[in-house]
Amino acid sequence: MSGHFESHFPESGSVDYADQSTNIDETTIDELRELAGRYPQPRSALLPMLHLVQSVDGRISPRGIEACADVLGITTAQVSGVATFYTMYKRRPAGKQHVGVCTTALCAVMGGDILLERAKKRLGIDEGQTTPDGQISLERLECNAACDYAPVMMVNWEFFDNMTPQKADELLDKLLADEEVVSSRGAVITTWKEAERVLAGFPDGRADEGPSAGPASLAGVEIAREKNWKAPAADAKPAAPEQEAAQ
């Protein structure tokens, strides 16, 4: 399966200049400056600043590039080079909800490929696209560090673990209908833009939502508790070398 291979890149290399719309105002600029001020050297704030641009404009907008360049005193080409390097930065408006399906080897084999095809059909869009109503954008993800919960989907970078076609359908239906959705290991889903704002470094007060860990994370701890397995006591001594040699 896979089979997605492109060799012609008609519109690569930059953001979408045709869409000059922006919501960036003085407040945004002040926040960009605030981010730059949090680091020993302002340019370090560029990644968070671009997250903030996305939270305001729903994409990396030309104005966003220019504002970052301006605040940091670097060229727009330099900002562009960074904005086009990282996959979380979107050149076209992402959906209100951004859905990802992991299809790196393990998730793909465990069912990720099936889930992605299903999501495409359900939403009527291809990967990398947004539904015409702007509600959902869909992305093929590379490994999201939740392999013990495979296959995994993400909504606005919150985990949806151990997905099945049925669960995926329900999730997409709820998102399309603007119904409340809660991550398996996270908070109530808000919007992609709000998520981007948190990533930029402006917390949304939802850290206390959700569990401390999902079941797979606790697999070992629970067995250890059952069997009363523990790390050695504090005064333990290193195992004698001969013992190790015997092993």
Place this chain on the structure above:
Amino acid sequence: MTDLLTPVLSEQWGTPNSWKLARYEATGGYRAMRKALTMQPADLITLVKDANLRGRGGAGFPTGMKWSFVPQDNPNPKYLVVNADESEPGTCKDIPLMMATPHTLVEGIIISSFAINSHTAFIYCRGEVLHVIRRLQQAVREAYAAGYLGKNILGTGYDLDIIVHAGAGAYICGEETALLDSLEGRRGQPRLRPPFPAVAGLYASPTVVNNVESISSVPSIVNHGADWFQSMGTEKSKGYTLYSLSGHIKTPGQFEAPLGVTLRELIELGGGMRDGHELKFFTPGGSSTPILTGEHLDLPMDYEGMAAAGSMLGTKALQIFDDTTSVVRTTLRFVEFYKHESCGKCTPCREGTWWLVQLLMKFEAGTAQEGDVDKLLDICDNIGGRSFCALADGAVAAVTSAVKYFRSEFEQGYHTPAWELFPYEKSALFAAEGDVR
């Protein structure tokens, strides 16, 4: 003998509010920090050296030695950067750690920063894990409020700031020099070494880059001592660590055990393979480590054991695939990952992964030509060890190890599609309708 599982980092993961400062302190949190701040920084470095803590991010470089490379006579500020860019396929240990007990990491950072005389530390966390970042941000806020961060920590005169920094989607930023470029607001492409980060890292200043698990292990070493840490593990691979099991086993998940546990033991803990299926192959430490097979089930999962088998311990991320799996398919998907994540800086990685993907697609579709296996290996030979960083070596390892153990399966790609040999729906965890391909 130590127990088969030794939860230290994961011990509190299941408790309610485990991410809150109050809860962390109630279970002994920040005791190590108080103790460490009364010690000499050099003694802390010695302690971690004596414990023989090796980096848990994949390379296994001794953490204390890394700290000792920081030239203290360098007039520039020193920086500690925590590599929380967990992205290696199969690897999923740091994310639950930071989600459940972020204060373990914060406490580890305070101790480690103090040891290397750093006053600014960064947690560079991959951006695609929103809730983890929320918990990190909150933990750092709580630590400031408690006086554990900021100016004059606990009246010791020691100052430390921690900045939680979200990445933006680039596996290569797990490579420490690429991470530093990214943290400087640049494209995350690896830097030339030397100079090494310990001498000229972030802002060309002495910098230590450590993995989340490594730094999080430090408080326990301070609390219990080097001997305690060394009481776990094997001769050269000391201490406990998080093994991450995923794939076709009944109970995948995190298993914290002394280094040197075997895969057989781990699979048993994970409830065994799916019913009716057998182990076909696994990655011992993420997709960049050459795959191993059933013949390696009883090897100790430590640095030396895996090296002896021609692989690497890596991040101890065991992706376990059963006999329904097409190795051609997984190899293609691994290489697609590297093609997607190649930074583009150097020729063999940028062009080589582009080529390998196209060639492997032919194997998958059953349209490869007679002799293409050798061509595949020759391309790998032209990439391996020639690229700027180790990313492309990961792609090469996936291919060469797969051909090593399953050459005939690749040769079947001369005529038969992989999905006919191994119907893909059989590998999925759920019954799928219709054509899976």
Place this chain on the structure above:
Amino acid sequence: MTVDANKTSAEVAPKPDLVTLTIDGTEVSVPKGTLIIRAAEMIGTAIPRFCDHPLLDPVGACRQCMVDIPDAGNGRGFPKPQASCTMPVAEGMVVNTQRTSPVADKAQKGMLEFLLINHPLDCPICDKGGECPLQNQSLAQGYGESRYEGLKRTFPKPVSISAQILLDRERCVLCARCTRFSEQISGDPFIALVERGALQQVGFYEQDPYDSYFSGNVVQICPVGALTSAAYRFQARPFDLVSTTTTCEHCAAGCELRSDHRHHQVKRRLAGDNPEVNEEWSCDKGRFGFMYGRGDDRITCPLVRRDGVLEPASWPEAIDVAVQGLRSVGTSIGVQTGGRLTVEASYAYGKFARAVLGTNSIDFRSRAASAEEAEFLAARVAGRSVDESVTYADLEGAKHVVLVSFEPEDESPIVFLRLRKAVRNNDLRVTTIAPFLSRGSDKLSATLIATAPGAEAAALDGLDDLDSGTVILVGERAGALPGVLSAVAAKADATGARVAWIPRRAGDVGAIEAGCLPALLPGGRTVSDAAARVDVASQWGVGSLPSEAGLSADEQFAALADGSLRGLLVAGVDPYDLADPATALAGLEAAEFVVSIEQRASAVTERADVVFPAALLEEQAGHFLNWEHRVGRVNTVVKRPMSPMTDIRILAALADALGSDLGFRGSKLAYADFSELGAWDGERPPAPTVEAAPAAQGDLVVASWRELLDASQGNDYELALRATARPAVVRASAATAEQLGLAEVATIEANGTSLVLPVEVVADMVDGVVWVPMNPGPGERLAANPGSQVHVTAVTVVEGAEA
């Protein structure tokens, strides 16, 4: 390690800073820190490479230069081949290149194969074909056939990254030489690598094209045909071109150029490789500015004024008319030489003025100038060799450089590059005494002493940390600002700082050495010194030289206007470059007789009685002396010229017809004559001590300089080059802009001329000053010298007004 076979030789051989290693079995000793790839060059082994460039920081990106290192000098080898462009040599290291190592050979072949899988096979229509490192190395070190059967990466092509530079992303091998050049060398990172992985490409931001005075260098260093120039695109094949090494005529930097012609027409110019001067770089004016002789205004035959109308004439007729006129004005004549002449041509004019015409009234300064400047030049510039002067290397090694009335990026771009190199590599500190921190000064991380033109002396006086490690670079604009050059000389004397005067034009230092100033004979001899006059007269074979004081250029025009001077012999002067164009034009009108020796029609030729067509620089040989007094060879590029007569031949013909003998009729003998005179060993006159005359408090004065790509005639007819000029603006501080009520557009007026320009408020600018470009467009010049008063008013744009 047991017995060291090389011990004996090692005991004898090593200097402390040398490292000895073995490459392909050949032992070689190289300075410590040398990269393996360069050590191999020293024994004649070229290791293929793309990203490596000796003047750029090592990057190790293309991985083409892999070598096998069985011993890193510590007895252990590397298991895999290594990039030789990033690894320094080590004592005892053993390196095997593609010549001896199958491993290195295969690694290199494999890398070329990778580079070619996505490279288009369009060599037959590629500008680089025939001189392409990728093509050459593929032939030398690549497989004959590709094993690649996949799809090639394609992009739309080409894209214009500036008006001059085009980018073909399909051909690019991502070596990043261009982006590294723009960031490291010129400091214009308007191009950058964008996207990632297989999609990585060179990119720019649509609204901010690649705006750099040095953009042509990226075309030259591109190892494939990815970057091409609008000027040269599809003009020629490299193997059809004939190359000539020469020296650039556009400024006093003295860059070596390679000028390529086909069918006796220059097709392109490339930076020459002169480590002492321009290293391997050139500015865009030097590279692209060679079209100025191709317009309709080129003078191709002598012109004689008949009944008030200039008409073509034969050479004998024109010479007759000229001789008649020159005879009639006698010694009541001035000579002006301008800035385009080689040193031997300047020498010919000087000799012609003093020995043939019998006048000391000769001046090369076709710009605002002063008597103070002439004194300064006689005291501190004339009669020196490169050994006694500040050099590029001195700039690179200096601790501190102070810029006075000098904007290196605009006025001497290669000096700018060398300063930037020193700032980047050697922690050079730069201080600029200027009205604001220009873009160039910003790129030098310079400290600004915000100063109104005219107040430089006080600003210089206020610097209290100058010493013998300091170099003061003073530009030609200082000459028109009273007291500045005096202050520079005094400050240098007081602190031990060294001084270099950096004029703008290529011929200026040569003109000084050739004696094209009223009070200066060749080699720094002063006219007032009788012994010096005798010296020169005997060399020239004349009885005596005139001893009375001559007139400067400004004085000549004034004297022509009031009738006290009768004739003028003039070459390469544009009246609008002068401090007082009106007087100059009046002088030309009033003159009894004007002989113009010129390449192109001008305000002077229009008013001349006889016009002789002079050869272009590319049509003649000779020498320039750059600001360091370094000799640069000018070689004949085009051997079938439109104007076969050089200035020297024309002067020799006139001398013959006047019954004198110039002593030479070509550059070779002229240079020999000049060289034989040599420098003067007599005492130099003292430096001037002119009081500064800063503007009065409350005056609004103008600051100005010539930008590199302005309406200078040297840039003419190269449209893509002109299109990359910086947009003209008027600059003022926030306070001054507010005081003047300036918003978006302003009118600047002086002496009956005016400019209407967009306003740019500059944060760190000195108050009470407005800056305008000196020559923004044809016919758009403000007749106001820096430091003089101007009148500025806001232009109000009526909202909603329909056009």
